[in-house]
Every structure is written in structure tokens, then in C-alpha cells.
Amino acid sequence: MKSLGRIWNALANPDRIPRLYAVMLGIVLIVGFLIPLALNDHQLYPKPAPQSQINAHNPLAPYDRGGTLFQERGIVKAQYPQFAPAIGEVTAYLSPIAILVKKTTLYFGTSIYSSPGGLIDEILYYTRGFDTVLESSILMMAFTIASWVALNFTMRRKED
Amino acid sequence: MDASLFGALGGQLLGIIPLGDIVFYFTPLNLFMCAAALAFTFLIAISQTESQVEAEFGSLHDREVKVEKKEFKIRRFLAIVCGLATAGAMVTGDLFDFTLFVCLIGIVNIGIVAAVKQVDVLDAAYQYGLIAMIASLPLFGGASLILASAGTISLLQLVQLSYTTPMMALGSILVFMGVAGESGVAPFFATKAEMFRTPGSPFLLIIHLSSLLVIVRMIEILLIINKPF
Amino acid sequence: MIVPDVVSPVVVALYTPAIIVGIIAGLIGLLGIAVEKNDLQILILTDLVGISMMIFVCAVGTDLAESLVLPGLVVELAEILAISEVLMSREIRRNGKEVALIPLPMHMDMEILDTSPVVIAILLIAVGAFESGFTGGAVAGGGILFYVLSRTMRGVPSGMWEGIAGASGISWCLWLAGFMVFFVFPQYWLLALFLAAFGVFIKVAFKAGLIGVIGREEFKKE
Numbered sequence: 001m002k003s004l005g006r007i008w009n010a011l012a013n014p015d016r017i018p019r020l021y022a023v024m025l026g027i028v029l030i031v032g033f034l035i036p037l038a039l040n041d042h043q044l045y046p047k048p049a050p051q052s053q054i055n056a057h058n059p060l061a062p063y064d065r066g067g068t069l070f071q072e073r074g075i076v077k078a079q080y081p082q083f084a085p086a087i088g089e090v091t092a093y094l095s096p097i098a099i100l101v102k103k104t105t106l107y108f109g110t111s112i113y114s115s116p117g118g119l120i121d122e123i124l125y126y127t128r129g130f131d132t133v134l135e136s137s138i139l140m141m142a143f144t145i146a147s148w149v150a151l152n153f154t155m156r157r158k159e160d
Numbered sequence: 161m162d163a164s165l166f167g168a169l170g171g172q173l174l175g176i177i178p179l180g181d182i183v184f185y186f187t188p189l190n191l192f193m194c195a196a197a198l199a200f201t202f203l204i205a206i207s208q209t210e211s212q213v214e215a216e217f218g219s220l221h222d223r224e225v226k227v228e229k230k231e232f233k234i235r236r237f238l239a240i241v242c243g244l245a246t247a248g249a250m251v252t253g254d255l256f257d258f259t260l261f262v263c264l265i266g267i268v269n270i271g272i273v274a275a276v277k278q279v280d281v282l283d284a285a286y287q288y289g290l291i292a293m294i295a296s297l298p299l300f301g302g303a304s305l306i307l308a309s310a311g312t313i314s315l316l317q318l319v320q321l322s323y324t325t326p327m328m329a330l331g332s333i334l335v336f337m338g339v340a341g342e343s344g345v346a347p348f349f350a351t352k353a354e355m356f357r358t359p360g361s362p363f364l365l366i367i368h369l370s371s372l373l374v375i376v377r378m379i380e381i382l383l384i385i386n387k388p389f
Numbered sequence: 390m391i392v393p394d395v396v397s398p399v400v401v402a403l404y405t406p407a408i409i410v411g412i413i414a415g416l417i418g419l420l421g422i423a424v425e426k427n428d429l430q431i432l433i434l435t436d437l438v439g440i441s442m443m444i445f446v447c448a449v450g451t452d453l454a455e456s457l458v459l460p461g462l463v464v465e466l467a468e469i470l471a472i473s474e475v476l477m478s479r480e481i482r483r484n485g486k487e488v489a490l491i492p493l494p495m496h497m498d499m500e501i502l503d504t505s506p507v508v509i510a511i512l513l514i515a516v517g518a519f520e521s522g523f524t525g526g527a528v529a530g531g532g533i534l535f536y537v538l539s540r541t542m543r544g545v546p547s548g549m550w551e552g553i554a555g556a557s558g559i560s561w562c563l564w565l566a567g568f569m570v571f572f573v574f575p576q577y578w579l580l581a582l583f584l585a586a587f588g589v590f591i592k593v594a595f596k597a598g599l600i601g602v603i604g605r606e607e608f609k610k611e
Contacts, residue, residue, distance in 0.1 A: 014287040017345060021291050022422040025298060025337055032412045035326040039404035040311045041395040045452035049397035066391045075392040079314050083178035085575035090582055097519060114524035116586040123456040125585040127180040129568045134260040135460040138267055140561060141241060142467030143596055145271035146474040148234050179572055256457060263464050267471060274475050282479040289472035293435040294422065297415055300461045301445035308404065308449045
């Protein structure tokens with residue numbers, strides 16, 4: 001019983017908790033070596049085979065998912081297409097500047113993240129938009145905390 | 161909406177809020193937990209901070225300890241966000257969305273603990289932050305193992321699967337570890353701030369409530385994924 | 390074949406090795422955390438654990454995995470931002486010594502910051518506005534950061550801070566409005582897309598600008 005008490009006392013120190021947690025997590029992760037790990041090939045939002053669109057000289061490679069602007073929707077295999085009435089529209093959309101860039105280079109797909117429209121925007125803003133709302137809230141909270149600590153504790157350290 | 165689309169979720173399906181792939185659903189259990197979190201958040205929002213009376217050594221005078229309005233404001237704000245995130249985690253129908261809600265609770269908890277000007281409490285906040293950062297590996301890693309094995313991370317689809325692969329079981333255990341790290345250990349570190357009876361303590365209570373509710377919800381998710389019965 | 394029915398066999402074959410690598414990376418990081426004594430080292434090692442998490446997500450190799458990486462990355466970034474600030478505040482408080490808030494290897498009060506800032510700042514902001522979204526926000530934020538750092542005028546830090554922070558909050562609301570328009574009025578999806586894209590842009594840009602306000606206050610203290 002005495003040693004149990006010692007263990008409890010040792011655990012009361014906040015420094016030790018991250019270490020204990022890391023060890024426990026490591027033990028659980030080792031189980032991953034023992035069980036079969038295989039990818040189920042029926043996935044949502046599948047990608048074409050790697051490099052296939054680049055070899056086909058598609059300027060939007062690897063993010064071309066079909067569709068023409070305002071006429072035809074892109075192909076998006078979402079979980080619940082019935083809950084997203086405008087699905088595929090954002091995938092097909094390219095801003096006028098993006099169309100201009102697309103005509104001049106074969107590698108526009110590599111920077112499609114940084115212009116409105118395209119497949120990734122469809123997932124990030126529309127079909128899984130709530131994830132992005134939460135993600136930005138997390139960033140905002142972290143910034144609030146960091147700036148509050150910086151302004152009130154770190155910068156005014158001389159006042160108290 | 162067609163309720164049979166989503167199968168049995170351990171209770172009568174009262175309704176859904178579809179937001180694209182992320183569907184919020186209500187069964188009696190999680191609706192009750194969501195309402196409890198919201199009610200407590202409302203109480204936090206209208207409550208005043210606690211002021212303490214400390215006895216002074218060597219004299220008969222008392223000293224009143226009050227919280228500055230500024231410090232009070234940030235703590236109340238973070239406590240309200242924590243309550244709302246807890247309420248959201250109760251009703252979300254998407255595993256990845258759930259992990260993000262838990263992350264939001266984790267970072268807000270760090271903020272509530274860190275808003276105390278004492279070295280020991282700041283140290284507790286830092287150690288808690290380390291665990292929260294490590295915990296993002298099991299949280300997102302576990303969710304992605306389940307996605308890789310099942311091909312979906314919507315709980316409403318996972319409940320309909322007739323099988324559970326060992327990979328999904330490992331993934332769900334990892335998510336459980338992650339929830340324990342982000343929110344489960346929070347009361348331990350919050351006690352550090354409470355032990356010193358820091359002014360403004362009432363807002364720490366939301367940490368205890370959210371960790372309790374999130375663990376209950378996590379066990380429900382474990383049952384949905386692993387289907388032991 | 391623009392969108393296949395099943396994931397290509399190459400990705401399926403790569404999944405198991407990728408996950409094994411992820412587990413090994415995670416184990417190395419966790420082992421380091423378990424034995425390391427220095428607090429700062431532990432903070433850096435948690436980043437390795439975060440990278441292992443990213444490998445887990447990326448291994449799935451679909452467009453969905455690609456968009457799930459972003460929240461994971463941002464959560465890591467946000468937590469390291471908050472925690473390192475807490476660590477710094479703790480250390481400063483514990484030591485009681487006078488140290489710089491943003492330690493810099495050299496004296497930052499340079500001539501060039503006074504002479505040619507505006508054009509560079511405007512250029513960066515224009516490029517950022519063209520890109521929009523996260524990337525654009527980061528570039529434009531760099532521009533604002535540069536502008537704010539370079540202003541010789543001191544004072545109004547608190548008001549400026551609150552003003553920029555307020556604008557950032559409003560743009561967050563813009564984003565939420567865009568998100569709601571997607572579901573309430575699906576026919577106006579283009580408006581929603583632009584609300585979302587530029588909401589992110591303004592938010593990220595102003596956040597970087599706020600860091601500039603702190604930095605300037607620090608190095609112009611002397």
C-alpha cells in the first residue's frame with residue numbers, strides 16, 4: 001500500500017503526465033505493427049492514378065474533375081450528395097484570372113489551392129464546410145489566447 | 161427525411177441537420193447532453209465572477225481579491241466557446257468533425273487555465289498543452305485509420321456496416337486515447353488552478369462538465385464503431 | 390477516366406508502408422518526449438508527433454484526405470502558437486530577468502525599413518488579393534507585417550491592435566455567412582464561394598499584421 005501511495009504522489013506532479021501519456025500512446029501504437037493494415041479501395045472523393053493527368057498534359061492536373069464553367073457540373077463523389085444541391089459547381093468554376101493562367105501554363109494545377117474555385121475549395125468550403133469553420137475557430141482561439149497572454153503577461157511584466 | 165436511411169443509432173432518431181457531408185443528428189441521449197451543455201453555458205454567460213476574502217497575517221484585516229474586468233472578460237468568453245463546442249460535439253454525426261470539436265475544447269481549456277498570473281498555474285497550462293499537442297496524433301490518426309478501413313467517417317454510415325475490422329478497432333481506441341488527452345486530463349490540470357483558489361474560479365467548472373460529457377459521448381461512438389452487442 | 394470508381398492500386402499498395410513509417414515516426418517522437426528533460430525540446434518533439442499524424446492522414450491518398458490534412462496542420466500550428474506563448478510567459482516570470490519578447494539575432498531597426506516599405510507592402514498585398522484563400526492571406530499578411538514593422542511612428546498600439554483584431558473577427562463572420570449561403574440558397578453558390586475565399590484571405594492577412602504590431606513595439610522600445 002505504501003508504494004501505491006508513492007505512485008499517486010508521483011502522478012500529482014504535472015511534469016510527469018505528458019511522459020506517462022506518451023508511453024501509453026506508444027504502447028497502443030505498437031499494436032499497429034501486429035494487425036493487418038490495408039486500404040479499403042472504395043473511398044469517397046477518389047483521385048485518378050498518380051501522374052495520369054500530368055502525363056495527359058492537363059493544365060489542371062492533378063485536380064481536374066471534369067465540368068465546364070456554368071454549364072456542366074464537375075464529378076464529386078460526396079458522402080451525401082442529396083444534402084448538397086449545388087454539388088459540383090464550385091469544382092467546375094475557375095476565376096477569370098485562373099482561366100488566363102491556365103491557358104499559358106501546363107502547371108496551373110499545382111497552385112489551384114490559391115485561387116477561388118476548384119475541387120479542394122468545393123470540399124473545404126461546401127461539402128465539408130463545417131470542418132473548416134471549426135478549424136478557423138481553433139486558430140482564432142489560439143490567436144486570442146496567445147495575444148492575450150503576450151499583451152497581459154509578457155509585455156507588462158514590469159508592472160507587477 | 162427518411163429515417164431508415166441511417167439505421168439504428170441506439171435510440172429513436174428525432175431529426176437531422178444536414179450540412180453537406182456533415183450531418184448533425186439528434187437521438188434522445190445526445191439531445192439531452194447537448195441541452196445540458198447549452199443550459200450550463202447560458203448560466204456561465206450570465207454569472208458574475210467569484211470574489212474572495214483573504215485573511216491578512218499579523219492583523220485582523222481582511223483583503224478582498226477581485227478579478228480585473230479584462231481578465232474576467234476573456235475567461236468568460238473562452239468558457240462560453242468551450243460550452244458551445246461541447247454542445248456541438250454531442251450532436252455531430254461525423255467522426256472527423258467530432259475530433260475537431262474536441263480539439264477546440266482542448267485549446268479553449270488551455271486558455272482558461274493559462275489566464276492565471278501564477279508560475280505554477282502557467283506551468284500546468286504548458287504541460288496540458290503538451291498533452292493536447294501529442295493527442296492530435298491519436299485523434300486524427302485514429303479517425304484516418306477508420307476512414308481508410310471503412311471508406312467513410314460518417315457515424316450514420318459506420319453504424320450500418322455489418323463488420324468491424326481490427327484496423328477500425330485500433331482506430332477507435334486511438335481516438336479514445338486522443339479524447340482522453342485533449343479533454344479527459346483537463347480536470348487534473350484545472351485543479352491546479354483551483355487549488356490556489358484563484359479569483360474567477362467559477363469559469364473553470366465548464367472544464368469539468370465538458371470533459372465529463374465528451375467522455376460519455378466518446379463511449380457512445382466506441383459502441384457505434386465496434387458494435388459489441 | 391477523370392474520376393475512377395476505386396482507388397488506384399498504386400495508392401493501395403503504398404498504404405501499408407506509409408502507415409508503418411508513420412507509426413515509426415510517432416514512436417520516435419513519443420520516446421523522445423518520455424525521456425527528454427528540457428521543456429523546449431519536448432515542445433519541438435511534439436511537432437514530430439504531429440508530422441506522424443499527417444502521414445497517417447495523407448496515406449489514404451484521396452481528395453478527402455488532402456482536405457483533411459489542412460485542419461490537422463492548422464490545429465498543430467494553433468496549439469504550438471498558444472503553448473509557446475505560455476512557455477515564454479512562464480519562463481520570463483520564473484527568471485525575473487529582462488529579455489526581449491521576440492528575440493532577434495540582429496538589430497532590426499534598419500535603414501531600409503524607413504526608406505522603401507510602401508511599394509513592397511502594396512505589391513505583396515496585391516499578389517495576396519489575387520490569390521485569395523489561405524495562401525493569399527499569408528502573402529498579404531507578410532505585406533501588412535512589413536508595413537507595420539517599418540512605420541517609424543510609435544503609439545496607438547492598443548487601438549490599432551483592437552481595430553485589426555475586430556476586422557479579423559468581422560471577416561470570420563463573412564466566412565460563416567458564406568457557409569450558410571451554400572446551404573440556404575444553393576443557387577447563389579458563386580457568392581458563397583467568394584465570401585468564403587475572401588473571408589479567409591482577410592482573416593489570415595490581418596493575423597499576420599497583428600504579429601507585426603507586437604514586433605514593432607518590442608524592437609523600438611529602446
